[in-house]
Amino acid sequence: MERRSRVFLGLGSLLCLLWGAFPHGVVAAPHSADTQECLACHVQATPGIVSDWQRSRHAQLTPGEAMTAEPLSRKVSSPQVPEGLKGHSVGCAECHTLRVEAHQDTVEHNGYKMYVVVSPEDCRTCHQEEVTQYGKNLMAHAHGNLMKNPLYRQLVEAVNGLQSFEGGSLKTSAPMAHTNDDSCLSCHGTEVTVQGKVSRDTDFGQMDFAVLSGWPNVGVGRLNPDGTQGSCGSCHTRHGFSIEVARKPETCSQCHKGPDVPAYPVYSVSKHGNLYGSFKGKWNFTDVPWVLGKDVNAPTCATCHVSLVVDEGKNVLAQRSHAMNDRLPWRIFGLVYAHPHPREPETYKIRNADGLALPTRLDGSWGGEALIDKAEQDSRRKAMQRVCLGCHGTSWVEGHWVRFEKTLEETNRMTATATELMVRAWKENKAQGLPANPFDEPLEKLWVEQWLFFGNSIRFSSAMMGADYGVFDNGRWSQSKGLREMERVYRTLSSGQRTR
Numbered sequence: 001m002e003r004r005s006r007v008f009l010g011l012g013s014l015l016c017l018l019w020g021a022f023p024h025g026v027v028a029a030p031h032s033a034d035t036q037e038c039l040a041c042h043v044q045a046t047p048g049i050v051s052d053w054q055r056s057r058h059a060q061l062t063p064g065e066a067m068t069a070e071p072l073s074r075k076v077s078s079p080q081v082p083e084g085l086k087g088h089s090v091g092c093a094e095c096h097t098l099r100v101e102a103h104q105d106t107v108e109h110n111g112y113k114m115y116v117v118v119s120p121e122d123c124r125t126c127h128q129e130e131v132t133q134y135g136k137n138l139m140a141h142a143h144g145n146l147m148k149n150p151l152y153r154q155l156v157e158a159v160n161g162l163q164s165f166e167g168g169s170l171k172t173s174a175p176m177a178h179t180n181d182d183s184c185l186s187c188h189g190t191e192v193t194v195q196g197k198v199s200r201d202t203d204f205g206q207m208d209f210a211v212l213s214g215w216p217n218v219g220v221g222r223l224n225p226d227g228t229q230g231s232c233g234s235c236h237t238r239h240g241f242s243i244e245v246a247r248k249p250e251t252c253s254q255c256h257k258g259p260d261v262p263a264y265p266v267y268s269v270s271k272h273g274n275l276y277g278s279f280k281g282k283w284n285f286t287d288v289p290w291v292l293g294k295d296v297n298a299p300t301c302a303t304c305h306v307s308l309v310v311d312e313g314k315n316v317l318a319q320r321s322h323a324m325n326d327r328l329p330w331r332i333f334g335l336v337y338a339h340p341h342p343r344e345p346e347t348y349k350i351r352n353a354d355g356l357a358l359p360t361r362l363d364g365s366w367g368g369e370a371l372i373d374k375a376e377q378d379s380r381r382k383a384m385q386r387v388c389l390g391c392h393g394t395s396w397v398e399g400h401w402v403r404f405e406k407t408l409e410e411t412n413r414m415t416a417t418a419t420e421l422m423v424r425a426w427k428e429n430k431a432q433g434l435p436a437n438p439f440d441e442p443l444e445k446l447w448v449e450q451w452l453f454f455g456n457s458i459r460f461s462s463a464m465m466g467a468d469y470g471v472f473d474n475g476r477w478s479q480s481k482g483l484r485e486m487e488r489v490y491r492t493l494s495s496g497q498r499t500r
Contacts, residue, residue, distance in 0.1 A: 029088060035089065056240045062086060064081070067086075073287075075127075081126055096118060099121065104225040107197050115210070116209075119228045121228045136325070137322065143219070143222065151357045185214075188221050192215050193213050247300055248302075249268070256301075259456075262460050265469065266469045272298045279297060283295060292311055304384065308320035325380075327387070329377035334452075335359065336419065336451050337360045337366070338455075341380070353367075364419070404462045414450070414483070418483055422443065424490075446489065458479065
């Protein structure tokens with residue numbers, strides 16, 4: 001198929017668009033001929049996207065130049081990059097036409113074969129280590145860990161199911177696919193599938209486009225049309241793919257803000273969040289490695305969980321890791337009880353001693369090979385503490401961790417009390433419970449709040465010194481009050497009388 005000549009601009013206009021339109025002070029790297037042709041149209045069709053890209057490292061630096069950086073500062077982790085990609089910028093064509101045979105969403109587009117959904121496997125070309133690490137991350141498997149877990153699939157249905165009032169009581173039907181995509185899977189990641197293709201009239205003529213379900217989405221565990229999982233754009237927002245954006249807590253807040261995962265609001269009111277809010281305009285969010293005490297004076301989410309952090313002598317305090325669990329001895333949210341971190345990221349495969357898709361039993365006990373052992377917990381605890389010790393003394397750090405882990409014990413004990421009451425209600429048929437949905441009746445919803453909201457709030461508050469989130473703002477007050485409410489509802493029900 002010949003490329004449509006009507007979309008071409010004169011050489012003078014093209015140069016003006018591609019280089020004259022760059023932001024003031026930004027120097028562009030040489031662009032491939034294919035990317036120049038993409039930009040000739042898209043500088044008019046999608047100027048916001050082009051502007052984001054123009055400000056990116058991808059537009060300003062060639063992979064060949066990036067690979068000459070000293071090892072600690074190098075952002076290209078692949079040992080080799082294809083020769084044909086080394087000498088020019090990473091532009092439209094380099095990302096959207098690189099692996100056309102692997103992508104089910106590939107279509108003919110102005111004479112090129114191209115696809116819309118860029119996946120981590122595309123990014124692997126230059127960022128091999130990061131993509132491999134991310135595959136070990138719970139986030140990369142977030143879609144399956146929710147939707148393939150039969151127990152948590154019931155929680156999704158209890159939240160998203162459409163309710164109607166029939167025959168004097170509420171009836172719940174299965175949630176619509178778009179409802180799941182718009183809610184839980186917005187963060188966990190949708191399954192993006194190709195439904196066909198469509199031709200549309202555009203300002204540049206008639207063009208073909210893939211018809212996608214589950215799109216748009218940048219969820220962390222997105223299932224992509226090339227068979228891969230994840231979205232680098234969750235943190236490194238398209239099309240700038242900025243390190244600065246990924247390092248700022250506001251990016252994490254998109255999925256870590258609600259009462260089920262209150263990391264961002266807790267961080268915001270913590271002393272670390274106070275320092276970030278006050279001085280972030282003076283901090284350096286772009287350099288690699290991140291120099292603690294020089295570039296930043298308090299941690300963000302990325303400092304503790306992801307970034308390569310060094311002291312001013314370039315001594316490494318924490319290695320960069322996109323696995324994001326290397327410094328996590330505990331899993332503190334999303335589950336009924338806090339417990340040692342899972343060994344493998346595909347947590348939907350875990351079954352407890354009672355056959356439930358949980359890493360702990362309902363009485364709070366854990367065991368088996370699905371969770372990391374004490375030695376691995378100690379190793380991960382020390383890895384996180386090395387970051388803490390970059391700013392704090394030993395007694396402060398050790399005292400904080402002792403308090404935090406005692407809080408985990410306390411919230412687990414309170415959750416065990418709520419669960420004991422819930423299990424008794426199931427046995428007495430005051431609520432239906434398993435194998436029916438154990439999350440949809442009034443008493444069951446009160447039970448869910450005990451661990452999904454209140455327990456999580458207390459744990460996050462303790463982890464990040466979030467003050468009131470551990471007490472009155474969905475903290476210990478809510479947990480205590482919620483238990484009393486559970487007891488009240490339980491006592492109002494006679495045996496065999498459910499609250500459905």
